[in-house]
Amino acid sequence: MLLEFDVNGIKRKLDVDPEMRLIDILRDKLGLKGTKEGCGEGECGACTVIIDSVAVNSCLVLAIQARDKQIITIEGLEKDGELDLLQKTFINQGAVQCGYCTPGMLMSCKALLMQNTNPTEKEIRLAISGNLCRCTGYTKIIRAVREAVETGGMQNG
Amino acid sequence: MDQKLKYIGKYIPIHDAKEKVSGKIVYVGDMELHGMLHAKLVLSPIAHGRIKHINISKAEALPGVIAVFNYKNSPEILYNAHKWIEGIEVIRDERLFTSHVRFFGDRIAAVVAESKEIAEKAANLIEVEYEELPVILDPEIAKKADSYPIHPDGNHFFSKEIKCGNPDEKMKEGFLTIEDRIETPKTHHAAMETHACIADTDQIGNITVYTPCQVIFQVQLIVSEALKIPRNKIRVIKTTTGGSFGGKGQPILEPIAAFLSYTLKRPVKLVLDRTEEIIATRTRTKTIGTVQTAVDKEGNIIARDIHMLVDAGAYTTNGEAIAVAMGKKTFKLYRIYDQRYVAEAVYTNTLIAGACRGYGSPQIHSVTEINLDNVAKALHMDPVEFRLKNLVHPYDKDPTGGPELGNARIIDCVKKGRELFEWDKKYSRPKQAGRYARGVGMACGAHGNGYFGAYPDFITLSLRINEEGTAVLKGAFHDVGCGTNMTMMQIVAEVLDLDVSKIYIPATDTLVSPFDSAGTQASRVTFVCGGAAKKVAEQVRAKLIAYGAKVLDCMEADVVLEDGYVWDCNSIDLKISYGELAVITQKRYSEEMGATMTYQSPGNPTSYGAHFVEVEVDTMTGRVKILAYLAVHDLGKAINSGFVEGQIQGAVQMGIGMALSEEITFDSKGKVTAGRFSRYHVINAPDMPEVQVELIERLEDLGPFGAKSIGEAATVPTAPAIINAINHALDVNLTVLPALPDRIMDAIKSKTKERV
Ligand code: FES
Ligand code: FES
Numbered sequence: 001m002l003l004e005f006d007v008n009g010i011k012r013k014l015d016v017d018p019e020m021r022l023i024d025i026l027r028d029k030l031g032l033k034g035t036k037e038g039c040g041e042g043e044c045g046a047c048t049v050i051i052d053s054v055a056v057n058s059c060l061v062l063a064i065q066a067r068d069k070q071i072i073t074i075e076g077l078e079k080d081g082e083l084d085l086l087q088k089t090f091i092n093q094g095a096v097q098c099g100y101c102t103p104g105m106l107m108s109c110k111a112l113l114m115q116n117t118n119p120t121e122k123e124i125r126l127a128i129s130g131n132l133c134r135c136t137g138y139t140k141i142i143r144a145v146r147e148a149v150e151t152g153g154m155q156n157g
Numbered sequence: 158m159d160q161k162l163k164y165i166g167k168y169i170p171i172h173d174a175k176e177k178v179s180g181k182i183v184y185v186g187d188m189e190l191h192g193m194l195h196a197k198l199v200l201s202p203i204a205h206g207r208i209k210h211i212n213i214s215k216a217e218a219l220p221g222v223i224a225v226f227n228y229k230n231s232p233e234i235l236y237n238a239h240k241w242i243e244g245i246e247v248i249r250d251e252r253l254f255t256s257h258v259r260f261f262g263d264r265i266a267a268v269v270a271e272s273k274e275i276a277e278k279a280a281n282l283i284e285v286e287y288e289e290l291p292v293i294l295d296p297e298i299a300k301k302a303d304s305y306p307i308h309p310d311g312n313h314f315f316s317k318e319i320k321c322g323n324p325d326e327k328m329k330e331g332f333l334t335i336e337d338r339i340e341t342p343k344t345h346h347a348a349m350e351t352h353a354c355i356a357d358t359d360q361i362g363n364i365t366v367y368t369p370c371q372v373i374f375q376v377q378l379i380v381s382e383a384l385k386i387p388r389n390k391i392r393v394i395k396t397t398t399g400g401s402f403g404g405k406g407q408p409i410l411e412p413i414a415a416f417l418s419y420t421l422k423r424p425v426k427l428v429l430d431r432t433e434e435i436i437a438t439r440t441r442t443k444t445i446g447t448v449q450t451a452v453d454k455e456g457n458i459i460a461r462d463i464h465m466l467v468d469a470g471a472y473t474t475n476g477e478a479i480a481v482a483m484g485k486k487t488f489k490l491y492r493i494y495d496q497r498y499v500a501e502a503v504y505t506n507t508l509i510a511g512a513c514r515g516y517g518s519p520q521i522h523s524v525t526e527i528n529l530d531n532v533a534k535a536l537h538m539d540p541v542e543f544r545l546k547n548l549v550h551p552y553d554k555d556p557t558g559g560p561e562l563g564n565a566r567i568i569d570c571v572k573k574g575r576e577l578f579e580w581d582k583k584y585s586r587p588k589q590a591g592r593y594a595r596g597v598g599m600a601c602g603a604h605g606n607g608y609f610g611a612y613p614d615f616i617t618l619s620l621r622i623n624e625e626g627t628a629v630l631k632g633a634f635h636d637v638g639c640g641t642n643m644t645m646m647q648i649v650a651e652v653l654d655l656d657v658s659k660i661y662i663p664a665t666d667t668l669v670s671p672f673d674s675a676g677t678q679a680s681r682v683t684f685v686c687g688g689a690a691k692k693v694a695e696q697v698r699a700k701l702i703a704y705g706a707k708v709l710d711c712m713e714a715d716v717v718l719e720d721g722y723v724w725d726c727n728s729i730d731l732k733i734s735y736g737e738l739a740v741i742t743q744k745r746y747s748e749e750m751g752a753t754m755t756y757q758s759p760g761n762p763t764s765y766g767a768h769f770v771e772v773e774v775d776t777m778t779g780r781v782k783i784l785a786y787l788a789v790h791d792l793g794k795a796i797n798s799g800f801v802e803g804q805i806q807g808a809v810q811m812g813i814g815m816a817l818s819e820e821i822t823f824d825s826k827g828k829v830t831a832g833r834f835s836r837y838h839v840i841n842a843p844d845m846p847e848v849q850v851e852l853i854e855r856l857e858d859l860g861p862f863g864a865k866s867i868g869e870a871a872t873v874p875t876a877p878a879i880i881n882a883i884n885h886a887l888d889v890n891l892t893v894l895p896a897l898p899d900r901i902m903d904a905i906k907s908k909t910k911e912r913v
Binding site for chain 2 (some may be wrong): 034040046094099135137138
């Protein structure tokens with residue numbers, strides 16, 4: 001099928017199998033390897049991307065479902081060589097260890113802040129409940145989101 | 158060094174933080190080599206049997222398939238992936254592909270194809286007919302002499318006794334003796350990056366292996382042994398590692414990928430999916446422990462007898478080493494002078510065990526620390542009081558003659574924790590009636606710092622300040638995500654008084670990294686490798702001073718080194734940079750501003766921790782909620798405070814899983830029933846408490862800047878502290894980990910029955 005969609009602000013047209021998973025399209029067809037696979041069944045969140053402002057597991061999305069959608073991947077967070085505020089606060093707070101969960105974690109947190117500029121701790125925990133991290137115990141990730149909220153400057157989208 | 162520390166103790170982000178948050182960092186699964194092929198493993202769908210027929214013709218016929226390998230066309234050489242250095246005796250029982258499958262997940266074949274999709278499709282076309290053999294899942298059955306042998310010499314392959322004093326005699330003198338039998342589960346490491354590897358072979362047969370490993374020289378050794386290829390023809394490059402926790406310690410995929418690439422003379426990539434990761438790599442060793450502790454009336458422990466049954470799973474790997482390692486810990490936490498530890502290790506038709514964060518410490522401490530709470534209860538003593546009476550003191554000796562404990566500050570940990578956690582108040586709080594029962598628990602733990610006293614423990618490092626005034630530290634460091642590289646950089650920065658951003662650690666590569674005896678194992682990195690980094694930096698510092706004095710024409714004692722500049726304290730206007738000094742030194746004295754040296758570990762002190770936890774148990778469902786968590790650790794000195802806190806918080810997450818939710822389960826035929834994250838429950842953010850961290854920084858004499866290990870030590874007290882809290886809340890005695898809701902409900906029911 002012909003897949004037309006927008007990835008990180010760039011219009012793309014690809015000829016793909018309609019059954020192909022979005023994660024494979026991003027990684028193998030577009031070379032966007034920042035999106036990771038940790039389970040392939042929607043249980044770990046490593047593959048999270050933002051589709052039309054919602055955090056979604058890209059391992060569960062098929063090409064046909066990605067049609068005409070606006071997708072943001074981890075590669076789309078940085079703007080003009082400058083890291084997104086959340087990326088900076090992840091570094092400041094030590095929310096990154098091995099880094100494998102980080103892209104998915106960041107996309108879930110970004111989607112949360114796109115919808116809710118001042119989430120409570122509980123809301124943050126809920127927003128990343130589908131993102132497993134084996135390194136950090138989540139505390140520093142939650143602090144990083146708090147810091148991003150408190151630093152302000154968080155533009156919607 | 159008594160001046161104020163500039164870099165040590167600070168939080169400085171992990172060296173590759175920016176690449177990680179931007180998604181640019183390259184893990185091995187992200188790598189593409191020209192002409193690369195993709196491999197897929199075929200794993201056994203039964204737990205025990207022999208292959209009668211294997212039909213690969215359909216797979217081979219699939220367009221895009223390059224080759225299929227199984228026991229018929231692969232090396233028969235037996236190896237043990239646990240062996241990390243030449244000279245260690247091991248039982249060799251693993252081979253690349255087997256005809257005798259011993260567990261659900263044993264490797265029987267690999268397909269290599271032009272794409273991963275084709276390889277997967279072809280793997281499903283392989284037909285195997287098995288002669289099924291009796292399946293043994295229970296280590297207590299495996300232990301019996303007449304159990305059906307999984308390996309030719311039977312299932313009981315190892316036993317070991319470690320003893321001090323005269324426990325049999327002393328045991329009789331006890332005012333009371335409490336016995337417990339505690340089971341700990343087989344668990345999955347659950348690093349978010351699954352095992353993956355690429356091997357590439359050049360025209361003359363040199364193999365390069367790219368792998369997120371813990372010990373490059375071990376990978377080289379095992380590939381060499383498994384393939385019978387000289388070590389010098391094998392180059393191993395460590396890639397960015399997406400978590401390991403011991404799971405990537407033993408080379409599992411590397412010899413396979415190397416074989417495939419070597420045979421086909423093309424690059425081959427092998428990436429496991431999560432189910433393969435769970436069943437076909439390694440697991441935390443399951444144990445069944447029985448312990449008897451005898452105390453006098455005042456609560457002094459007078460003797461203890463411990464027996465551990467170690468379930469190694471289907472192959473030996475580190476079954477012997479871990480059985481011994483667990484035992485050693487039991488002599489380093491309490492002042493018990495009459496004690497016996499006996500371990501027996503057996504094979505079962507279950508997933509292979511291996512190293513997993515804590516290397517047996519979380520298991521043995523679960524057994525002993527849960528038992529100690531039961532002892533305290535029988536004595537009607539507060540468990541904190543009881544422990545304080547018996548814990549080791551700084552500089553106590555190991556009663557078995559093992560390495561000295563060093564500046565052992567576990568008593569400080571417990572006292573600090575009692576105060577911060579408001580233990581006394583919480584522990585004695587009257588129990589509320591109703592559906593939700595609250596309780597508090599605590600536990601202590603001990604863990605080592607390297608291999609000193611057991612195995613070779615040394616590392617060679619090379620540090621050079623170049624002409625631009627930046628420094629390169631070469632060594633076989635294996636940062637698995639916990640900040641090893643930055644830890645080393647901070648140590649070097651501190652000694653040289655050079656900004657941390659000016660220190661660079663190149664990739665870890667057998668071809669260029671100097672030799673290291675053991676890699677990221679045994680909690681040795683901060684203590685041993687960090688000690689080495691400090692030493693080599695001191696040698697370079699001495700050179701800066703010596704040549705600085707010559708060039709500045711002053712006394713060595715007058716040379717000042719600060720922030721990358723050197724000057725004579727009597728003439729402050731002439732400052733030369735380290736780079737300039739390096740250039741002058743090269744030109745005038747034909748000497749470089751660098752040093753290379755081999756550092757031998759000076760000891761193996763013990764790291765300690767005490768965890769305090771408050772739980773709420775729903776007595777209708779058996780679900781446990783953690784309300785408060787405090788971890789207090791004696792780590793000598795935190796080199797990077799942020800990393801230390803992160804290590805502890807992550808370690809607690811793993812420990813909570815072991816206590817409450819994580820268990821690899823099997824059906825009666827040995828098929829894994831928890832082979833995916835939907836059935837294997839890793840603690841997620843809503844279920845994770847905020848872990849409060851408190852550090853006792855009483856410097857360890859032998860550690861760099863006083864530091865000792867933390868990453869493994871931090872997961873040791875977690876599970877027993879939680880079980881003790883549940884036991885306290887419900888007044889029960891849970892003996893099987895994890896404390897799943899069903900098990901808790903059973904304990905509640907049997908207690909109610911007892912009362913009737
Ligand atoms: S890879 Fe998609 S949720 Fe785990
Ligand atoms: S940082 Fe390693 S899994 Fe989250």
